[in-house]
Amino acid sequence: MSEAPAAPQAASADRAREQRTNLLVQPPQPRAGWRLLPARIVAMCPVELQKLRHDRTELYTRAVQPALWLLIFGQTFTRIKAIPTEGIPYVDYLAPGIIAQSAMFIAIFYGIQIIWERDAGILNKLLVTPTPRSALITGKAFAAGVKSLIQAVVVIVIAALLGVALTWNPLKLLAVAGIVILGSAFFSCLSMTIAGIVLSRDRLMGIGQAITMPLFFGSNALYPLSVMPGWLQTVSKVNPLSYQVDALRGLLLGTPAHLALDFAVLFVAAALGIAAASRLLGRLAR
Numbered sequence: 001m002s003e004a005p006a007a008p009q010a011a012s013a014d015r016a017r018e019q020r021t022n023l024l025v026q027p028p029q030p031r032a033g034w035r036l037l038p039a040r041i042v043a044m045c046p047v048e049l050q051k052l053r054h055d056r057t058e059l060y061t062r063a064v065q066p067a068l069w070l071l072i073f074g075q076t077f078t079r080i081k082a083i084p085t086e087g088i089p090y091v092d093y094l095a096p097g098i099i100a101q102s103a104m105f106i107a108i109f110y111g112i113q114i115i116w117e118r119d120a121g122i123l124n125k126l127l128v129t130p131t132p133r134s135a136l137i138t139g140k141a142f143a144a145g146v147k148s149l150i151q152a153v154v155v156i157v158i159a160a161l162l163g164v165a166l167t168w169n170p171l172k173l174l175a176v177a178g179i180v181i182l183g184s185a186f187f188s189c190l191s192m193t194i195a196g197i198v199l200s201r202d203r204l205m206g207i208g209q210a211i212t213m214p215l216f217f218g219s220n221a222l223y224p225l226s227v228m229p230g231w232l233q234t235v236s237k238v239n240p241l242s243y244q245v246d247a248l249r250g251l252l253l254g255t256p257a258h259l260a261l262d263f264a265v266l267f268v269a270a271a272l273g274i275a276a277a278s279r280l281l282g283r284l285a286r
Contacts, residue, residue: 043139062106066098066155070162074098083223088253095159095166096248097221100241102155103148103180104215107187109208110144111195114284123285134278137192141274144188145181152180156252165253172251175259179251182266183244189273196280221245240269 074091085093117123195204219241225233236242243262250257
């Protein structure tokens with residue numbers, strides 16, 4: 001008795017087999033640059049969070065300095081009333097500046113990590129991939145922003161425990177997160193740019209330590225522009241940290257601020273920092 005003829009395969013199965021065969025002959029088309037950028041950012045940020053999850057020591061130790069600023073400096077100058085703050089308690093006035101300072105101190109030494117990746121051979125492996133250099137730098141910059149954001153949350157909690165009158169409006173807190181990330185992105189790119197120039201961890205540490213305090217004291221983090229001498233006011237007006245502090249005060253305390261200008265300056269500064277660090281990334285890998 002003869003067997004029944006086999007049923008013809010469906011056309012969809014033929015097409016699926018043909019597609020699998022084509023993948024063996026032709027590699028899949030690489031993503032366009034504009035699609036690589038958000039993918040790299042999303043990939044880099046969880047890496048930084050994983051580092052914090054495995055080692056929380058840095059998070060705890062970095063919380064000590066902001067606490068001392070708020071507990072000692074803030075409480076003392078609130079009693080002295082030597083700095084005009086337009087009726088706001090000085091510890092309240094100081095809190096946004098310490099948030100910005102903490103985020104900057106984390107980001108400004110971010111170039112050390114990229115030098116370590118060069119020494120470990122990781123950077124060369126990243127550069128031979130089709131990922132654009134700007135995507136690599138942007139991913140690292142916003143990973144630094146996420147790391148700084150965690151530190152900012154710690155400082156906000158400390159300030160709230162000290163009775164600082166902060167806003168809890170969700171939209172304003174979301175804008176605070178954006179300001180912290182943009183500011184940290186700029187300072188981390190500044191650090192990676194310096195790393196591309198000096199090519200050494202020791203030199204980068206020295207330069208980082210040399211510029212952090214001038215950036216901090218040359219801003220409006222501790223005192224308003226009105227009490228500064230003229231030359232320091234000029235320095236403060238070109239200091240991105242001043243715009244970050246101004247935005248944080250306006251959002252967290254409700255003081256008069258120039259939010260549109262602050263966001264624009266920080267966005268442009270971050271974009272320029274990404275461009276500069278991207279151009280020097282190849283020099284760092286040599």
